[in-house]
Amino acid sequence: MNRITKLFGIEKPIIQAGMIWCSPWQLAAAVSNNGGLGVIGAGSMYPETLEEHVDKCLKATSKPFAVNLPLLYPDIEKHIETVIKYKVPIVITSAGNPKVWTPKLKASGIKVVHVVSSAKFALKSEAAGVDAIVAEGFEAGGHNGREETTTLALIQDVVDNVNVPVIAAGGIATGKAMLAVMSLGADAVQIGSRFVASEESSAHENFKKVVVESGEGQTSLTLKEITPVRLIKNNFYNQVQHAYQNDASVEDLKYLLGRGRAKKGMFEGDLMEGELEIGQVATYIKNIKPAAEIMEEILGEFHTSRRQLSSTIYDF
Amino acid sequence: MNRITKLFGIEKPIIQAGMIWCSPWQLAAAVSNNGGLGVIGAGSMYPETLEEHVDKCLKATSKPFAVNLPLLYPDIEKHIETVIKYKVPIVITSAGNPKVWTPKLKASGIKVVHVVSSAKFALKSEAAGVDAIVAEGFEAGGHNGREETTTLALIQDVVDNVNVPVIAAGGIATGKAMLAVMSLGADAVQIGSRFVASEESSAHENFKKVVVESGEGQTSLTLKEITPVRLIKNNFYNQVQHAYQNDASVEDLKYLLGRGRAKKGMFEGDLMEGELEIGQVATYIKNIKPAAEIMEEILGEFHTSRRQLSSTIYDF
Numbered sequence: 001m002n003r004i005t006k007l008f009g010i011e012k013p014i015i016q017a018g019m020i021w022c023s024p025w026q027l028a029a030a031v032s033n034n035g036g037l038g039v040i041g042a043g044s045m046y047p048e049t050l051e052e053h054v055d056k057c058l059k060a061t062s063k064p065f066a067v068n069l070p071l072l073y074p075d076i077e078k079h080i081e082t083v084i085k086y087k088v089p090i091v092i093t094s095a096g097n098p099k100v101w102t103p104k105l106k107a108s109g110i111k112v113v114h115v116v117s118s119a120k121f122a123l124k125s126e127a128a129g130v131d132a133i134v135a136e137g138f139e140a141g142g143h144n145g146r147e148e149t150t151t152l153a154l155i156q157d158v159v160d161n162v163n164v165p166v167i168a169a170g171g172i173a174t175g176k177a178m179l180a181v182m183s184l185g186a187d188a189v190q191i192g193s194r195f196v197a198s199e200e201s202s203a204h205e206n207f208k209k210v211v212v213e214s215g216e217g218q219t220s221l222t223l224k225e226i227t228p229v230r231l232i233k234n235n236f237y238n239q240v241q242h243a244y245q246n247d248a249s250v251e252d253l254k255y256l257l258g259r260g261r262a263k264k265g266m267f268e269g270d271l272m273e274g275e276l277e278i279g280q281v282a283t284y285i286k287n288i289k290p291a292a293e294i295m296e297e298i299l300g301e302f303h304t305s306r307r308q309l310s311s312t313i314y315d316f
Numbered sequence: 317m318n319r320i321t322k323l324f325g326i327e328k329p330i331i332q333a334g335m336i337w338c339s340p341w342q343l344a345a346a347v348s349n350n351g352g353l354g355v356i357g358a359g360s361m362y363p364e365t366l367e368e369h370v371d372k373c374l375k376a377t378s379k380p381f382a383v384n385l386p387l388l389y390p391d392i393e394k395h396i397e398t399v400i401k402y403k404v405p406i407v408i409t410s411a412g413n414p415k416v417w418t419p420k421l422k423a424s425g426i427k428v429v430h431v432v433s434s435a436k437f438a439l440k441s442e443a444a445g446v447d448a449i450v451a452e453g454f455e456a457g458g459h460n461g462r463e464e465t466t467t468l469a470l471i472q473d474v475v476d477n478v479n480v481p482v483i484a485a486g487g488i489a490t491g492k493a494m495l496a497v498m499s500l501g502a503d504a505v506q507i508g509s510r511f512v513a514s515e516e517s518s519a520h521e522n523f524k525k526v527v528v529e530s531g532e533g534q535t536s537l538t539l540k541e542i543t544p545v546r547l548i549k550n551n552f553y554n555q556v557q558h559a560y561q562n563d564a565s566v567e568d569l570k571y572l573l574g575r576g577r578a579k580k581g582m583f584e585g586d587l588m589e590g591e592l593e594i595g596q597v598a599t600y601i602k603n604i605k606p607a608a609e610i611m612e613e614i615l616g617e618f619h620t621s622r623r624q625l626s627s628t629i630y631d632f
Binding site for chain 1 (some may be wrong): 317321327328330351434435436453454455463464465466467468469470473474484486487488490492494495496497498499500501532533536537563595596597598600616618619621622625626630631632
């Protein structure tokens with residue numbers, strides 16, 4: 001037991017990230033049933049869709065699970081109503097001010113975790129009353145912080161600054177990376193990209209295939225003027241680069257991005273015109289597996305590497 | 317002993333980075349005399365300056381030390397002559413093709429290490445015959461790779477791909493970060509920024525003070541169209557940002573950068589007009605100390621954290 005497994009009532013300190021278009025009830029239930037914390041990604045769901053996923057997840061697992069709520073979501077009130085109505089045990093909030101909803105969620109008996117990309121916002125989140133922090137580095141897929149602080153540079157600083165448990169995110173798809181961030185003082189890991197290529201993920205098969213085939217240097221953090229997002233350098237990305245070269249304004253970029261790009265790419269499998277959000281660790285993802293096997297593989301490598309690190313003689 | 321301490325004939329797997337304007341013979345000798353690998357940074361030295369520093373370093377320590385040679389340096393032939401003439405035991409090459417000089421250096425009995433920012437170039441360096449690789453992530457100060465791969469995402473991939481020993485660089489200023497990259501499979505660490513704020517560094521006192529006082533998010537990787545460089549967001553950086561907003565061409569940026577910006581900032585202490593190269597870990601640097609004390613502090617934290625990680629019960 002550590003601070004995170006105790007707080008959430010789970011067995012294994014692996015949190016599956018609530019990724020838009022890829023984190024349905026099937027994935028959340030699979031992760032929770034295997035002892036981790038499964039998370040439904042509400043950012044890509046209409047209120048009635050989230051309600052359906054929460055309802056089905058409750059039926060598919062008796063274990064704790066969570067919902068990820070991007071606080072800037074237009075229908076956020078309805079999502080908040082849903083998680084309270086269904087007594088979702090844990091809510092992970094992101095992209096917004098944790099002061100606004102944390103008191104109401106906590107008053108309803110829900111544990112609240114907020115996602116940050118700096119020690120400064122970790123402190124603000126703690127002051128807002130959250131139970132834990134997800135600290136996410138620059139290498140993470142999808143939406144990302146403006147500071148560009150990497151996971152290695154971020155985690156120890158956040159751990160040194162707050163008293164609540166810290167979950168490390170960004171750059172973690174292997175047991176060795178899990179061991180690395182635990183070395184920095186993290187209590188648990190949040191893993192996104194690796195679960196995109198899980199059998200239970202709702203990512204389109206085309207997108208899963210791209211993730212499996214992509215190698216190093218094939219993602220980029222772009223669209224920083226709107227919201228920084230890490231994605232695969234596909235045809236859509238090239239259009240964005242072309243727009244930059246032609247001195248596109250923020251309005252031009254918003255127009256180019258348009259609506260539904262992420263759905264088109266990640267959920268509908270349009271690899272040319274869609275947005276394909278994934279982390280730098282896509283390099284390490286070589287296959288599509290059930291979530292439970294992914295977790296076993298990561299934990300297996302974690303334990304093996306820790307034993308090795310513990311038994312090595314360091315005579316310096 | 318591990319592969320790196322054995323290869324270099326040193327006691328402690330800490331390599332001090334050969335940073336321009338900050339790595340004179342005094343720093344290299346101090347690190348080597350304390351059991352690490354001290355490195356003279358030749359990138360900011362005229363041929364006669366390098367010769368003087370090598371000569372003085374040889375007199376100041378009987379331990380192995382290295383010279384860092386950026387291969388694109390205009391007078392590279394003269395620098396190569398110097399390291400061969402003085403039988404410098406180890407040369408760390410960067411910014412260029414390792415095929416060109418590695419055979420000559422090796423034939424002269426010099427061990428060669430090349431700095432890369434991707435597994436792809438690690439493989440090319442290995443094929444060129446280098447004895448070890450420095451793999452440096454996005455968070456590092458100074459010149460940096462175009463792939464923007466972070467240390468956490470990079471190291472395991474490089475270790476998995478090459479057979480030669482791997483030295484991790486970028487984001488390492490503490491013992492916990494050292495433990496983290498050793499968890500990923502690195503054989504040693506290269507530490508730059510922390511040694512900028514050492515007593516023996518030739519960084520101007522003004523620059524050292526800025527490093528000690530700067531907090532998170534205060535560096536940025538910029539000038540990517542010329543050579544990506546991570547630096548402090550000072551007045552010069554703001555001028556660069558202003559140029560970008562005004563659609564500056566590569567020529568405009570080169571003109572703005574001009575000559576001697578790094579010297580002006582780091583060596584002469586002009587905090588307004590100079591370029592101040594430092595890594596994201598500036599956050600962790602709170603004081604200026606002798607190099608030996610910095611090393612003791614890092615190794616102390618490394619051992620404490622490893623013991624803690626080894627003795628924790630992970631019941632999952």
